[in-house]
Amino acid sequence: MITPDWVAEIRPVSAELDDALRSKIDLKTKPVGALGRLESLAFQVGRIQQTTEPELRHPHLWVFAGDHGVVGQGVSAYPQEVTWQMVLNFLSGGAAINVFARHNGIRLQVVDVGVCHTFEARPDLVRAKVQPGTGDFTKGVAMSPDACEAALSVGAHCTDEAVGEGSNALLFGEMGIGNTTSAAALSARLLSLPVGKVVGRGTGLDEAGLARKRDVVERALALHAQANRPLDVLAALGGLEIAAMVGAMLRAAWHQCVFVVDGFIATAAFVVAQALTPSVRDYAVFAHQSDEQGHQAVLAALDVQPLLSLGMRLGEGTGAALAWPLMTAAVAFLNEMASFDQAGVSNKHE
Amino acid sequence: MITPDWVAEIRPVSAELDDALRSKIDLKTKPVGALGRLESLAFQVGRIQQTTEPELRHPHLWVFAGDHGVVGQGVSAYPQEVTWQMVLNFLSGGAAINVFARHNGIRLQVVDVGVCHTFEARPDLVRAKVQPGTGDFTKGVAMSPDACEAALSVGAHCTDEAVGEGSNALLFGEMGIGNTTSAAALSARLLSLPVGKVVGRGTGLDEAGLARKRDVVERALALHAQANRPLDVLAALGGLEIAAMVGAMLRAAWHQCVFVVDGFIATAAFVVAQALTPSVRDYAVFAHQSDEQGHQAVLAALDVQPLLSLGMRLGEGTGAALAWPLMTAAVAFLNEMASFDQAGVSNKHE
Numbered sequence: 001m002i003t004p005d006w007v008a009e010i011r012p013v014s015a016e017l018d019d020a021l022r023s024k025i026d027l028k029t030k031p032v033g034a035l036g037r038l039e040s041l042a043f044q045v046g047r048i049q050q051t052t053e054p055e056l057r058h059p060h061l062w063v064f065a066g067d068h069g070v071v072g073q074g075v076s077a078y079p080q081e082v083t084w085q086m087v088l089n090f091l092s093g094g095a096a097i098n099v100f101a102r103h104n105g106i107r108l109q110v111v112d113v114g115v116c117h118t119f120e121a122r123p124d125l126v127r128a129k130v131q132p133g134t135g136d137f138t139k140g141v142a143m144s145p146d147a148c149e150a151a152l153s154v155g156a157h158c159t160d161e162a163v164g165e166g167s168n169a170l171l172f173g174e175m176g177i178g179n180t181t182s183a184a185a186l187s188a189r190l191l192s193l194p195v196g197k198v199v200g201r202g203t204g205l206d207e208a209g210l211a212r213k214r215d216v217v218e219r220a221l222a223l224h225a226q227a228n229r230p231l232d233v234l235a236a237l238g239g240l241e242i243a244a245m246v247g248a249m250l251r252a253a254w255h256q257c258v259f260v261v262d263g264f265i266a267t268a269a270f271v272v273a274q275a276l277t278p279s280v281r282d283y284a285v286f287a288h289q290s291d292e293q294g295h296q297a298v299l300a301a302l303d304v305q306p307l308l309s310l311g312m313r314l315g316e317g318t319g320a321a322l323a324w325p326l327m328t329a330a331v332a333f334l335n336e337m338a339s340f341d342q343a344g345v346s347n348k349h350e
Numbered sequence: 351m352i353t354p355d356w357v358a359e360i361r362p363v364s365a366e367l368d369d370a371l372r373s374k375i376d377l378k379t380k381p382v383g384a385l386g387r388l389e390s391l392a393f394q395v396g397r398i399q400q401t402t403e404p405e406l407r408h409p410h411l412w413v414f415a416g417d418h419g420v421v422g423q424g425v426s427a428y429p430q431e432v433t434w435q436m437v438l439n440f441l442s443g444g445a446a447i448n449v450f451a452r453h454n455g456i457r458l459q460v461v462d463v464g465v466c467h468t469f470e471a472r473p474d475l476v477r478a479k480v481q482p483g484t485g486d487f488t489k490g491v492a493m494s495p496d497a498c499e500a501a502l503s504v505g506a507h508c509t510d511e512a513v514g515e516g517s518n519a520l521l522f523g524e525m526g527i528g529n530t531t532s533a534a535a536l537s538a539r540l541l542s543l544p545v546g547k548v549v550g551r552g553t554g555l556d557e558a559g560l561a562r563k564r565d566v567v568e569r570a571l572a573l574h575a576q577a578n579r580p581l582d583v584l585a586a587l588g589g590l591e592i593a594a595m596v597g598a599m600l601r602a603a604w605h606q607c608v609f610v611v612d613g614f615i616a617t618a619a620f621v622v623a624q625a626l627t628p629s630v631r632d633y634a635v636f637a638h639q640s641d642e643q644g645h646q647a648v649l650a651a652l653d654v655q656p657l658l659s660l661g662m663r664l665g666e667g668t669g670a671a672l673a674w675p676l677m678t679a680a681v682a683f684l685n686e687m688a689s690f691d692q693a694g695v696s697n698k699h700e
Binding site: 028029030031032033034035036037038077078079081082085086088089092094095096098099100102103104203204291307308309310311312313314318322325326328329332333336337338342343344345346347348 | 378379380381382383384385386387388427428429431432435436438439442444445446448449450452453454553554641657658659660661662663664668672675676678679682683686687688692693694695696697698
């Protein structure tokens with residue numbers, strides 16, 4: 001399938017302000033480097049926005065939801081209906097992501113990209129169903145090239161909408177029973193990781209379920225051995241909500257906006273996006289390390305260290321929402337802390 | 351020296367509500383355990399407050415400041431005057447802790463327990479100087495039993511004041527050039543850790559400085575070999591701001607309030623408090639793992655895993671302030687998330 005034209009327009013972040021940013025950070029009233037990861041975060045946001053006074057405006061979290069044909073293979077501890085039931089839970093404000101988004105001042109919207117359920121119109125629900133669920137990728141492709149392209153567009157459009165409303169910081173989460181299986185298959189193929197390393201217990205499989213899930217991923221990878229280009233892999237092994245996240249992330253980079261990558265599934269979407277255009281990485285902040293076993297392997301392969309490691313494995317964007325206050329804190333220290341000169345504090349012994 | 355009477359009144363947290371809390375957490379719309387550390391945090395706050403609907407009110411962060419006679423031995427990369435200069439920076443709102451406390455809705459007050467400087471009255475400065483700095487503990491005790499007791503009282507009084515104003519959550523930080531040396535000595539003695547493990551670079555010592563600091567701690571431990579009871583160790587090797595933190599932490603536990611332990615120095619204060627009365631541990635949340643080398647060893651000896659690990663090494667309470675949103679998020683999910691029944695979501699396959 002064909003990569004959308006605009007993807008070629010994504011640019012790496014300019015290094016022009018790097019020295020100014022570093023010097024501003026180093027002259028704050030603290031030993032050099034004493035704020036650790038917050039310093040690199042402030043630096044990253046500053047260079048994305050190309051200013052030494054960055055600002056994070058109207059954070060917007062999209063939760064993309066879709067169903068997976070592969071659940072017929074018994075790869076999840078929960079039944080498929082939980083996908084639409086959780087979408088309704090999101091819309092009623094009762095899920096973990098609602099609590100954390102509300103708590104941290106993040107606007108939350110839910111997108112039906114491919115749930116096996118017909119939703120009525122509801123505030124904060126974007127009805128953009130491409131099709132009801134993917135096909136079982138142990139028997140054929142998960143989705144056609146057209147469906148994959150449509151799902152990518154849904155995600156890109158969501159980013160456009162948030163940016164149009166004044167946001168310059170995007171967060172992405174997902175809901176889709178069965179999607180750790182898809183994420184494992186995508187990561188195994190695109191990062192050349194062994195199946196045993198990327199397949200985990202998801203929402204709580206037992207030993208037999210885990211063995212079955214490994215076998216499913218092995219069979220899927222064998223069936224789609226010819227799929228190697230990023231979007232072909234996505235169509236063969238992905239999910240509609242994952243494809244939407246790929247589009248949304250790429251489009252965030254196109255808008256030169258920072259975006260926050262949640263857990264295992266969101267990282268798999270990032271892997272696809274990065275395989276298409278490595279520059280997307282400059283715009284990505286990795287929120288947390290999931291307790292899902294595959295996530296550690298994928299993060300290591302990407303050589304990234306996320307901000308949080310709290311043993312969470314829920315998805316929905318919960319890790320991204322919880323990491324958000326660290327991002328605003330990083331920008332705040334860059335803008336608000338006094339320098340040694342300003343505060344009249346003696347610097348280090350020379 | 352004599353332990354204050356009220357310390358004997360500190361009680362371990364009751365296990366009476368443990369089942370109710372566990373069940374409430376497990377029935378939320380998420381796989382069991384999927385919120386990881388946030389679940390144990392919600393559980394801890396619920397049992398401290400003895401309710402399944404805990405509430406964190408008016409978080410109050412005290413920064414205790416004091417100077418250290420041992421800086422004369424060349425154990426810090428910064429001159430001693432930085433202690434009082436940073437106190438003024440705190441009072442002007444320009445330090446990292448000001449930014450993070452403001453950012454996260456935490457009330458901040460600064461306490462002069464023993465700075466070598468005379469401060470004028472300023473809002474948010476508590477002038478409670480016991481004496482201007484400690485003695486050089488390579489030559490004698492850091493402070494007399496009376497001074498140590500007075501510093502403990504200052505800390506306890508600060509907690510009383512915050513609780514009196516309606517706070518039920520205390521955070522503690524510190525400022526004191528040279529205080530990683532004192533924290534290392536206290537931890538080495540009370541946890542029987544080797545000096546090489548607990549002495550680090552502090553604000554940025556070079557190799558020669560690090561070797562000198564190790565030697566200083568070795569000599570201090572040898573000189574005060576007879577000091578083994580917690581408060582004797584504190585008087586011999588501690589700092590006035592550290593003693594105040596010990597008092598403040600103990601008093602928070604006495605009030606049955608949760609308190610947040612910041613980095614290396616605050617953890618050393620906790621070590622003293624726990625040596626006095628192990629129950630204090632039930633009330634403590636460990637905010638972050640500092641990049642200061644000794645902190646990892648001390649946390650491992652205490653068998654605790656802090657919430658954040660961001661490579662920070664600044665003190666001031668910055669780690670505590672940054673961990674705060676995770677605590678409020680934990681309480682929020684416990685109070686606000688829907689259960690499977692409430693949301694009409696199917697639970698796991700049986």
